[in-house]
Amino acid sequence: xxxxxxxxxxxxxxxxxxxGLSGVVCPHCNSSLRPVYWGYAVQFVLAGVAGSFExxxxxxxxxxxxxxxxxxxxxxFLVFAGLAPFLIRFRLKEDGAVLLPHGKx
Numbered sequence: 308x309x310x311x312x313x314x315x316x317x318x319x320x321x322x323x324x325x326x327g328l329s330g331v332v333c334p335h336c337n338s339s340l341r342p343v344y345w346g347y348a349v350q351f352v353l354a355g356v357a358g359s360f361e362x363x364x365x366x367x368x369x370x371x372x373x374x375x376x377x378x379x380x381x382x383x384f385l386v387f388a389g390l391a392p393f394l395i396r397f398r399l400k401e402d403g404a405v406l407l408p409h410g411k412x
Contacts, residue, residue, distance in 0.1 A: 308395055312338040322391060331397065340397040350387060350394040358383030 308317045310333040331340045362379030
C-alpha cells in the first residue's frame, strides 16, 4: 500500500487501527487517505468465501459446529489480513488532502 501523494509505503499499522479505513494518514507526508472501495469489497468477498469453504471442509471432516465456525472465522480474518497489501489502494481525501505539521505553511 503506497501513498498516492508521496509514493512512500503506508505501514499496516496505519490500516489496523481503531478508526479503520476512515482515519488512514500517511506517516511521511501527513496526507489524509481513503481506500478505493472496490478493492476493499473484493477483499471482503474473497475472505468470506475462503472462510465458508474452510468451515464446510471442517464440517465434512466431522468436527463439531463450534470448531467449524471458529475455523471459518479464523480463516476469514487471515485471508482478509493477507490480501490487504495486494488489494487495498488509497486515494487522497477531497476535504483537505494534506495536513501540514503545526507551525509550517
